[in-house]
Amino acid sequence: MRVLVATSNAGKFKELREGLAPLGWQLFSLLDYPFKLPHEDGSTFEDNAMLKAAFATKQVGIPALADDSGLEVEALQGEPGVYSARYGGKSSDTERNLYLLDRLRHVKGEERRAKFVAVLVLAYPDGHLEAYRGEAHGLILEAPRGEGGFGYDPLFYVPEAGKTFAEMSLEEKAHYSHRGKALRALLEAHRNGPPP
Ligand code: ITT
Numbered sequence: 001m002r003v004l005v006a007t008s009n010a011g012k013f014k015e016l017r018e019g020l021a022p023l024g025w026q027l028f029s030l031l032d033y034p035f036k037l038p039h040e041d042g043s044t045f046e047d048n049a050m051l052k053a054a055f056a057t058k059q060v061g062i063p064a065l066a067d068d069s070g071l072e073v074e075a076l077q078g079e080p081g082v083y084s085a086r087y088g089g090k091s092s093d094t095e096r097n098l099y100l101l102d103r104l105r106h107v108k109g110e111e112r113r114a115k116f117v118a119v120l121v122l123a124y125p126d127g128h129l130e131a132y133r134g135e136a137h138g139l140i141l142e143a144p145r146g147e148g149g150f151g152y153d154p155l156f157y158v159p160e161a162g163k164t165f166a167e168m169s170l171e172e173k174a175h176y177s178h179r180g181k182a183l184r185a186l187l188e189a190h191r192n193g194p195p196p
Helices: 010-023 047-058 082-088 093-103 168-176 180-190
Strands: 002-005 027-028 063-075 112-125 128-141 157-159
Touching: 002 010, 002 047, 010 063, 010 168, 010 180, 047 112, 047 128, 063 082, 063 093, 063 180, 082 093, 082 168, 112 180, 128 180, 168 180
Parallel strands: 002 027, 002 063
Antiparallel strands: 063 112, 112 128, 128 157
16 A cells, blocks of 8 residues: 655654554655645644644545654643644754753652653545554653654653663664554554455
8 A cells, every 4th residue: 555654753754664664555755745734723633633644645645644642741731732843832852842841840750740642543535534542651851861762752751661762762662652552553453454
């Protein structure tokens, strides 16, 4: 199957490409089909992933996979959530990480619980949609650790691994991550070809 991976985020694309490899799909990116994804005005990850995937498949006429994801911090009542990519109006990962650290400056230890959520939506040109969700639980550190990954990875510590996402290899992150879990749900559903 030919599938457009409809994301403009290079970090996400790399993880999606790795995770989808067992399916043997022929993957395309927005470099192959240059158009701008629509403004994400939904209030849930599901709404936004659907919006992006449905729009993308209409643009290109082949199935499109979109990922909407973000970080929900318990002490901040779920912030930044669907606004993770533009938290505090900041335009770089580093600035957003500093902003998050500042918002959490009075919150200590176990109170810094957070979860990452990823929703993958695969949309087909005939209007059919499939959705898969994954979540990962962790703690927000008080200073960044590690060089890998993207976004909030250097601040997201996974207690069972003893590492941040940014200290993990791609494979290790996929084992624990929200995106890895959503990808495995997609893989399972497609084990014997596209689900009915
Ligand atoms: P596309 O819409 O083009 O896919 P985006 O980066 O704008 O790219 P989102 O609206 O889904 O995507 O925002 C997700 C943000 O959440 C992303 O920019 C990161 O800041 C953060 N995020 C999501 N998954 C992450 C991960 O695995 N590691 C670190 N940060 C992540």
